[in-house]
Amino acid sequence: MSDMKTAAYLCTGCGIGERLSAAQLAKVAEREGKMHLVRQHAFLCSSGGVQLIRDDLEREGVTHLMIAACSRRAKTEAFHFPNTAMSRANLREGVIWSQPDTEEARETTQEMADDYVRMGCAEVKKMKLPAGNPDLGHARRLLVVGGGISGMTAALEASRAGYRALMVEKSGSLGGWAARLHKRTAFREPYTDPADTGVGEMIAALQSDPNIEIVLNASIAKTDGAPGRFKVEIAVESGSARTEDVGAIVQATGFSTYDAAKLPEFAYGKTPNVVDQAGLERLAREAGANPIRRPSDGGEVKSVVFVQCAGQRDDSGIHLPYCSGFCCATSIKQAMYFKDANPAVDTAVIYTDLRVPGNGEDFYRSAQSKGVTFTKGKVTGVEPGGNQCKVSFRDLILDEDTAISDVDLVVLATGQVPNSGVNIGDPEDAVADAEVKPISILNLSYRQGPDLPQLKYGFTDSHFICFPYETRRTGIYAAGPVRRPMDIAQATEDATGAALKGIQAMENAHAGRAAHPRSGDLSFPIVRLDGCTQCKRCTVECPFGAIDEDEKTYPVFNESRCRRCGTCMGACPVRVISFENYSVDTVGAQIKAVEVPDEFSEKPRILVLACENDAYPAIDMAGMQKNVYSAFVRVIPVRCLGSVNAIWITDALTCGYDGIMMMGCKHGDDYQCHFVKGSELASVRMSKIGDTLTQMSLETERVATYEVAITDMARVPRLIDEYAAVINKIGMSPLKGFA
Amino acid sequence: MGNMTELNEQALAKYRNSFLHEVEERVEEGDWVKMCMQCGVCAGSCTFGPHWEHSPQKIFMMIRAGKREEVLRSDSMWMCTSCYNCVVRCPRKLPITQIMHGLAQYAHRLGVAPKMQPTRDLSLIFWNNCIKTGRVNELRFTLSLYFKDGLMAGIRQALSMQSIALALLMAKRLNPLEFFKGHECKDKAGIHRMLKKAQEIESRRQGAHK
Ligand code: SF4
Ligand code: SF4
Ligand code: SF4
Ligand code: SF4
Numbered sequence: 001m002s003d004m005k006t007a008a009y010l011c012t013g014c015g016i017g018e019r020l021s022a023a024q025l026a027k028v029a030e031r032e033g034k035m036h037l038v039r040q041h042a043f044l045c046s047s048g049g050v051q052l053i054r055d056d057l058e059r060e061g062v063t064h065l066m067i068a069a070c071s072r073r074a075k076t077e078a079f080h081f082p083n084t085a086m087s088r089a090n091l092r093e094g095v096i097w098s099q100p101d102t103e104e105a106r107e108t109t110q111e112m113a114d115d116y117v118r119m120g121c122a123e124v125k126k127m128k129l130p131a132g133n134p135d136l137g138h139a140r141r142l143l144v145v146g147g148g149i150s151g152m153t154a155a156l157e158a159s160r161a162g163y164r165a166l167m168v169e170k171s172g173s174l175g176g177w178a179a180r181l182h183k184r185t186a187f188r189e190p191y192t193d194p195a196d197t198g199v200g201e202m203i204a205a206l207q208s209d210p211n212i213e214i215v216l217n218a219s220i221a222k223t224d225g226a227p228g229r230f231k232v233e234i235a236v237e238s239g240s241a242r243t244e245d246v247g248a249i250v251q252a253t254g255f256s257t258y259d260a261a262k263l264p265e266f267a268y269g270k271t272p273n274v275v276d277q278a279g280l281e282r283l284a285r286e287a288g289a290n291p292i293r294r295p296s297d298g299g300e301v302k303s304v305v306f307v308q309c310a311g312q313r314d315d316s317g318i319h320l321p322y323c324s325g326f327c328c329a330t331s332i333k334q335a336m337y338f339k340d341a342n343p344a345v346d347t348a349v350i351y352t353d354l355r356v357p358g359n360g361e362d363f364y365r366s367a368q369s370k371g372v373t374f375t376k377g378k379v380t381g382v383e384p385g386g387n388q389c390k391v392s393f394r395d396l397i398l399d400e401d402t403a404i405s406d407v408d409l410v411v412l413a414t415g416q417v418p419n420s421g422v423n424i425g426d427p428e429d430a431v432a433d434a435e436v437k438p439i440s441i442l443n444l445s446y447r448q449g450p451d452l453p454q455l456k457y458g459f460t461d462s463h464f465i466c467f468p469y470e471t472r473r474t475g476i477y478a479a480g481p482v483r484r485p486m487d488i489a490q491a492t493e494d495a496t497g498a499a500l501k502g503i504q505a506m507e508n509a510h511a512g513r514a515a516h517p518r519s520g521d522l523s524f525p526i527v528r529l530d531g532c533t534q535c536k537r538c539t540v541e542c543p544f545g546a547i548d549e550d551e552k553t554y555p556v557f558n559e560s561r562c563r564r565c566g567t568c569m570g571a572c573p574v575r576v577i578s579f580e581n582y583s584v585d586t587v588g589a590q591i592k593a594v595e596v597p598d599e600f601s602e603k604p605r606i607l608v609l610a611c612e613n614d615a616y617p618a619i620d621m622a623g624m625q626k627n628v629y630s631a632f633v634r635v636i637p638v639r640c641l642g643s644v645n646a647i648w649i650t651d652a653l654t655c656g657y658d659g660i661m662m663m664g665c666k667h668g669d670d671y672q673c674h675f676v677k678g679s680e681l682a683s684v685r686m687s688k689i690g691d692t693l694t695q696m697s698l699e700t701e702r703v704a705t706y707e708v709a710i711t712d713m714a715r716v717p718r719l720i721d722e723y724a725a726v727i728n729k730i731g732m733s734p735l736k737g738f739a
Numbered sequence: 740m741g742n743m744t745e746l747n748e749q750a751l752a753k754y755r756n757s758f759l760h761e762v763e764e765r766v767e768e769g770d771w772v773k774m775c776m777q778c779g780v781c782a783g784s785c786t787f788g789p790h791w792e793h794s795p796q797k798i799f800m801m802i803r804a805g806k807r808e809e810v811l812r813s814d815s816m817w818m819c820t821s822c823y824n825c826v827v828r829c830p831r832k833l834p835i836t837q838i839m840h841g842l843a844q845y846a847h848r849l850g851v852a853p854k855m856q857p858t859r860d861l862s863l864i865f866w867n868n869c870i871k872t873g874r875v876n877e878l879r880f881t882l883s884l885y886f887k888d889g890l891m892a893g894i895r896q897a898l899s900m901q902s903i904a905l906a907l908l909m910a911k912r913l914n915p916l917e918f919f920k921g922h923e924c925k926d927k928a929g930i931h932r933m934l935k936k937a938q939e940i941e942s943r944r945q946g947a948h949k
Contacts, residue, residue: 354776365831368774373759373803376777397777397800 007037007062008121009053011044011069011091019096020113025068028114032593033121035066044069045078057084064127066120068113071620072637085127085581089113089120093623094635098717100628108603108631115594115634122593128580130523133512135559137228139247140510141166142502145220145441148176149488150252150480152202153495154502159211163503166244167206167214168234174206174214175199176254178488182284182337185329187489191362193340194333197488223249224445226546226560227475228509233443247506248475250498251452251460253441255416255481258311258320266310266412271384272296274410276310277330284337291341294408296387301345301408304338305391306331307379308351310412322457324415326487329360331413335372348373348404350393358489377402382410416485418458420478424449442476448545452478456669459484465672467516469497472544472676474515474561475505509560517563517613517674518639523579524559525568531576538568538577543642543677565675566643570682575647584645587636591648594634596656599732604632604658606724609644612637613674614710615663621713629717630724633661640664641705642678649689649703653696656736659727661720662686663708672709679707699730747849751807758807767841768834775799781825781835791815795825795835798842811846817858819843860887870934873924878917 008029012022022040029038037060041049044067056062067079068089079086091113099109142158144151147169155165167174178184183194206212217237224231230246260268260276267274272295275283283292294301308328311319328351335347349372356364368374377393380401389410392403421441440450453472455461460478463470471478479498480491505515514521527538532554539547539555546561547568555568569577575584587609597603610616616637622629638644641664652660664679665672673679683705690700706719750761762769775796782794793801793815801810819839826836843859846852852859864883869875885900886893897904907913924930 364776365774368776371773373773374777375803376800395800395804397797398804398806402804 004064004125005037005060005062006033006035006064006066006121006125007039007053007056007060008033008035008066008068008117009044009049010038010040010117011042011049011067012040013043013045014070014092015096016069016091017042019101020091020110024110025091025113025117028117029066029068029121032118033066034125035121037062045075050078053079053081057081063129064124066117066124068117068120071623073617073620083129085124085129087120087124087127089116090620090635091116093620097623097626098619098629099631105631111595111603112631112634118593118595119590119634119636122589123586126583126585126589130521130580132522133524133559135226135229135524135557136512137226137230137247137506137509137560139228139230139245140164140506141244141246142499142506143168143230143232143244143246143249144252145249146176146252146254146480146482147171147174147214147216148252148254148480148491149178149199149202150254150482150491150495150498151176151250152206153492154250154252154479154499155212156202156205156209157496157499158503159209161500161503162211163506164211165213166246167212168218168220169214169216170219172217174203174216177278179203180278180285181281183333184488185326185333185360186363186366187359190366191359192366194336220442222445223442226509226558227505227515228560230475247509248477248502249442250477250479250495250502251441251471251482252479252495252498253419253421253482255418255485258414258417260310260412260414262319263311263412263414265381266307266379266410267382267384267389268412271389273384273387273389273408274382274412276412276414277327277334280334280337280409280411284334292337292409294387299387299408301338303346303404303407304335304348304409304411305389305404305407306335306347306349306411306413307382307391308349308354308413310379310414312413312415313352320415320417320457322415322485323355324485325355325357326485326490327413327415328355329363329487331411332356332360332363332367332372334411335367336370339367339370339372343371346373347371348375350375350377350379350391352376352378352396416481418460418482418485420454420458420460420482421451422449423454423458424451425454444473444545445548446473446545447539447548448542452476453545461676463674463676465670466674469494469501470516474544474546474563475502475509477501477505512559514562514564518565521564523564523581524562525557525564525566525577525579527555527557528576529554531574533574535573537571537573541571541642541677541681542568543675543681563675564639565678566639567675567678567681570641570643570645570678570685572645575645582639582643584647587638587648588651590636591652591657592655594655594657596736599734599736604724604727604732605656606630606633606659606661606720606727607652607657608633608635608661608663608720609638609641609648610635610663611641611665611674611679611708612639614665614672615706615708615712615716617710618708618712618716619663621710622717625713627714627717629720632658632724632727633720640673640675640678641682642673642675644682644685646685646689646692650692650696653693653698653702653733654735656733658702658733659723660703661723662703662705663716663719664705666707666709696735698733698735701726701730702733744850747851750849758805758810759803761807762802762842762845766838766845768837769841771833771838772799772802774831775833776831778830780828780830781833784824784828785819786822786824787818787820791818795839798839799833808851810842811849811851812853814853814856816840816843816846817853817856860884870931872921873927873930874922876917876921878913878915879921882918 026038029035065086070092071090072088095113141164144155144167155167158165178197179199181197184197218234221235222233228247232244235241313323338345376397377395379393381392383390389407390405422438444450452460461472477498479495508515534553544563546558548556550556596605667680686705689703779796782796816839868880885896
């Protein structure tokens with residue numbers, strides 16, 4: 001502490017000087033903030049202003065900076081001092097732009113600014129410059145699990161970017177489902193005809209690539225470590241095993257087709273003339289250049305019916321509830337197999353909604369002009385009779401029950417079921433009771449379980465809305481249909497993205513930097529083990545499975561697996577987890593620095609803990625749009641609501657704050673939380689805060705949680721004002737003046 | 740024009756159960772029918788939609804479902820007012836209005852169009868009126884329309900329109916002498932020859948001699 005030299009810089013530009021008393025702010029920084037050096041500048045982000053700071057860093061040996069100017073989200077290039085601890089007091093967006101420029105408002109506006117200066121000074125004094133992550137890993141090879149289109153694409157793309165790849169494929173050959181196709185759906189201009197799969201060329205490219213090593217008939221027996229230093233045990237069917245060092249992993253384990261035997265109403269299994277789409281591909285490949293024959297007797301095929309959504313989009317709870325997204329285009333393609341060979345073959349596609357995303361619409365149109373009949377209807381049954389079938393359906397346009405008879409071949413469009421391994425979210429006894437025991441794919445040695453966490457229907461959890469490639473395991477990326485149902489074109493794009501994410505993860509691990517969304521962050525959670533009570537909350541709650549346990553059940557942090565969300569810090573009841581630049585103290589000190597006026601002042605104080613990813617930018621933008629809100633709030637950005645430790649709440653309440661608003665991202669299945677589980681965990685924790693409040697003889701309204709999106713710049717001021725009105729109604733906190 | 744029902748039987752025999760192919764070959768713009776994607780925009784856009792039995796969307800679906808009799812005997816396509824609302828809105832750019840008229844005309848040629856259909860009556864009267872002299876005689880056209888359902892109905896109609904007729908007379912928009920010998924176009928015989936030729940081409944094109 002002795003070698004800490006603090007400096008505060010007050011900018012009077014952007015109207016700050018006109019609206020606020022700079023002299024007063026300087027006094028606060030000096031007397032209350034105890035800053036060694038306090039300077040003012042009329043245009044701090046200008047080269048002159050920045051130079052002033054640089055000179056002080058050099059000549060005065062300043063180690064800790066407090067900049068009172070615009071939001072910490074503004075002018076980040078100008079105020080970039082990587083070797084100095086720095087805090088920012090938000091006087092522009094947070095004060096003068098969000099407060100009315102009137103004589104009556106002058107006093108409360110100044111008080112707001114004074115408090116933000118106090119908070120900035122208090123914060124910076126508790127900050128340390130991150131020393132850098134000790135958990136470096138330097139393996140630069142990408143492991144690709146699965147040798148289908150997605151896996152092959154990931155390996156080839158990694159190689160093209162100059163990285164080595166190791167491919168592990170369970171079966172004896174590469175290509176996956178794509179290798180079993182006759183043709184693929186049109187994927188480039190003019191999107192009119194089925195195209196060659198190109199799988200052969202891809203396999204050849206892979207095999208001749210010196211950067212890529214392929215291990216067939218093999219699975220992953222164990223995955224240990226962290227990005228940059230994964231140790232993977234590969235078990236080969238022949239019995240041999242080997243251990244490899246890899247830096248990142250792409251899991252491209254694809255899908256299985258939904259079992260058509262579960263669809264007896266469509267006569268699957270009762271006659272060979274009813275096939276699923278994979279079955280039709282087989283027939284087409286067998287036929288080669290000849291026309292596809294009727295399986296039962298080799299007879300000529302004159303009429304084919306395609307049953308869309310077979311066992312999919314089912315709301316009865318028996319079959320797949322979702323749309324697999326690729327199968328409409330596949331039926332279109334397969335109908336073309338017949339039409340292109342012989343336009344006289346009748347082909348009817350019976351669909352409820354034809355879903356052909358992207359340029360699939362052109363493909364659909366092409367099939368129509370080739371004479372494929374599209375009938376909007378719902379198939380109710382398929383009856384075999386001799387070598388032909390009768391397909392009954394409800395015509396949804398003409399609103400009648402009808403049928404097509406003398407059908408030679410019926411094709412069922414069944415969906416994709418992800419090959420995602422063990423659902424670590426399932427309760428253990430349910431897994432034990434399951435008919436078919438799920439087989440783990442990655443066999444992670446992580447404390448939270450052996451595979452990637454899943455979101456719904458068995459698909460791996462990825463940040464669907466904002467960061468689709470991310471999973472909940474840093475350095476491991478799911479690509480292709482294991483992540484969501486998709487076709488070849490989408491899987492190719494997906495795998496390319498995943499390979500690039502893998503490369504990025506390896507480079508981050510090499511440099512000791514955090515991965516998304518705090519990319520570049522050099523801080524990491526530090527735990528003071530002598531205070532730890534082995535409560536396991538951090539190991540259980542970490543959304544990214546970064547924390548393992550040692551034999552004595554103490555937490556073991558794997559910094560390179562960590563995303564720096566602070567959820568562990570928020571969870572820890574004894575507060576032994578912190579970051580050098582973000583801790584229970586850096587926030588706690590800010591809370592305590594605010595001057596809380598007495599009960600009779602009619603000036604309540606409302607603490608806003610705002611997620612730095614969405615809510616804080618929304619509040620900033622409210623200011624930019626001059627959306628005025630109550631002058632009684634004091635906003636502190638937090639990394640994630642998950643990082644909010646209960647002590648901040650009790651501290652604030654005992655300090656006499658009248659209310660606390662917690663603003664985080666949306667949670668649930670369609671979550672927007674950047675750290676996936678943070679805001680959800682926070683809301684669970686806060687749902688239990690009621691007892692604490694009652695014990696303190698406080699109204700439960702004094703703590704409120706909100707879901708705020710980054711676009712809420714008009715809503716947030718409204719929420720604040722409504723909450724201020726609530727506080728006004730229940731009255732000032734009785735705890736003022738006791739702290 | 741030959742025997743229309745016979746024509747119908749020929750068509751029936753030729754296309755058996757593939758009405759869609761028949762429409763594609765024989766109905767004006769009929770090869771567009773397969774391109775409909777059943778979105779229903781036309782049905783929702785048609786100014787007369789609620790008054791028809793089948794919207795264009797349904798007519799197209801019925802064609803694809805092979806409902807030959809129901810389509811050709813339907814009075815739906817006769818109800819089209821040629822407002823072109825559907826055509827400008829159809830995402831698949833189907834010339835719906837033309838298909839509606841094409842279907843109506845085809846049904847008429849086959850002799851299966853609904854009898855006593857007002858639009859069809861009007862079209863016939865109009866056509867017969869205008870091919871006579873190469874010009875429409877408005878007075879006679881109006882009167883034939885009034886008297887199409889018999890003398891008494893005609894008189895009643897005419898009387899109810901009396902004031903309008905008088906006003907038109909005053910404004911010199913109606914010349915009673917037109918009743919006897921109206922304007923004719925210069926080369927009446929030429930027009931007749933042209934129509935004859937067109938009819939020949941048309942029946943060839945629409946497969947009457949196929
Ligand atoms: S893509 Fe088509 S066939 Fe497949 S589930 Fe979706 S709507 Fe049904
Ligand atoms: S909870 Fe967040 S900060 Fe803590 S170890 Fe896990 S990822 Fe890192
Ligand atoms: S608007 Fe066009 S595509 Fe849509 S139903 Fe009507 S004709 Fe078909
Ligand atoms: S053109 Fe005919 S079918 Fe089309 S909207 Fe108008 S009236 Fe209806």
